[in-house]
Amino acid sequence: MTRDDRAVLRRAWWRSVVQIAAGTTAVLLLTGGVALLLVNDHQSENLDAQLAAVLARADDVADPPPGSYLARAGPDGTVEVTPAAPPGVVAVLTAAANGTVDRRDVDTPEGTFRLGTSDRRTGRWVIANDLAALRTDQRRILQAVLLAEATGLAAALAAAALLSRRSVRPLAEALELQRRFVADASHELRAPLTVLYTRAQMLAARPAASADPDLAAGLHGLVTDTRALGEVVDDLLVAAELDRRPDRDHVVDLDDLADAVVAGTSAHAASRGITLTHEPDPGGPHPVNGHAVALRRAILALVDNAIGHTPDGGHVRITVTATAGSVALTVADDGIGIDPGRADELFDRSRHGDHGTARRFGLGLALVREIAHNHHGTVTADGAPGRGARFTLSLPTSPASNRPT
Known part of the structure; x- marks a missing residue:
């Protein structure tokens, strides 16, 4: 499973956890809030009922229940208050007995009190709890x-x-099965495609084919198409097995890989009138930790992309330079260029440009980005319309102790 696949699974897992947690939290808060309101209302009603019962049977103000104080306004207007009542409570009870306070809960210097009143034949009774x-x-x-x-x-x-882990597990298994199927299918297709490519080359090289221009053009197209199909299979195989390579941490030199790509692609570039060069850096070598086949495939994809978007007579240059803690391999051309505002889109799967003859769709540049991420690196694109393009693959430098000799 590749780094991108793991990132997709992690995002799916976290999204599921967050959604379930958010929904559960909302339900718990709503349920708890409603329950708390109901309990508080029930307690308040019980207190009011208890105060009303005390007022109904009170016959003097001297012996109220604990935490409560009584007052009575007699027919003659005199007000009696529980002798032990604090001054602030006395004032509130007196005012309530005289009818000047009609609030339910009243703040006093001694605290907040609940008031209850009852008009009886013996006068107006008030309780403060x-x-x-x-x-x-x-x-x-x-x-x-x-x-x-x-x-x-x-x-x-x-x-x-x-539950989220269990729900994501089938997705992980599906991705792994898909990758395994692509790898197996690519392995099975590679051999017959190699045979087909060889036979097409042999037919194109026969004198009889050269004598017939139409036949020669058709065979040349067959060779080109077979080569392109083989590259697609190679891309699929590298993408499928990228994360299962046992030797991904071997030390490889990007200069050596660039030389190998130039050696294998120069004839193709020359057939289109394009000059392909690799300019070695005197400060080399430039070792990185990685898988040689995958990295070579990434460089080849960048070179193939540059060749396909450079007109006849153009130039494609590969340079490798060392920076602080990293090695940068740049493939620059003087072709049709790119729109800087849409540079990142070129690395999306199934994305293609509007011009050029090379494959700009399927895995192509998307595979380069996947290989870069798998090697803890980056790939960027820069350029301008009509002024060429520069694709830079940056990878962490291999530790000095592991540098090849």
Whole structure:
């Protein structure tokens, strides 16, 4: 499984976990909030009922229930208040008995009190109950609800992680099966394509073919198409097996790989009137850790892309330079160029340009980016329309102790 595949699976897993967790959190908060409101309302109603019961049976103000204070306004207008009542409560009870306070909950210097009134034949009775005990009970209930929600959320996250992993597993298996199928199919296609390419070359080289211009052109097209089809198979095989290479950490020299690509592609470039060169850096060699076949394939794809988008008589140059901690291989051409604003799109799968004769679709440049990512590097494109293009493959430098001798 490639680095991009793992990134896709991680994003799918995290997205699933976040969605399940967000949904569970919303349900828990809504349920807890509604439950807390219902409990608080029930407690408040019970307190009102208790105060009303005290007022109904009170016969004096001297012996109220704990946490409560009584007052009575007699028919003559005199107000009696529980002797132990604090000054602030006395003032509130007196005002309520005289009818100048009609609020349910009143703040005093001694705290917040719930008021209850009852008009009886013996006068107007008022009770003030300290809400500290009710507030304490409500805080305890809130803490219990929050603890229950936190526990439920933790359990939901664990369940979400497990369920998401199970739901993503079939996707991982599908990606692996797809990659294995592509690798097997590519292996099976490589041999017959090699035979077909060889036979096409042999037919094109026969004197009889040279004597017939139409036949020669057809055979030349067959050779070219067979070669292009073989490159597609090679791209598929490298992409499918890229992450399973056992020797990906071997030290390879990008200068050597560039020389090998130039040697194998110069004839093709020359047939189109294009000069392909590799300009060695005197500061070489330039070793990197990686898989030689995959990296060579990446360089070949960049060169093939440059050749296909450079007119006859043009030049394609490969340069390898060392920077701080990395090696940069650049393939530059003086061809039709690219739009800088759409440079990143060139590395998307199935993306192709509007001009040129080389393959600019399928795996091509997308494979280069995948190989670069798999080797902890990058690939960038730069240029301008009509002024050529520069593709730069940057890879981490191999440790000095592992440099080839």
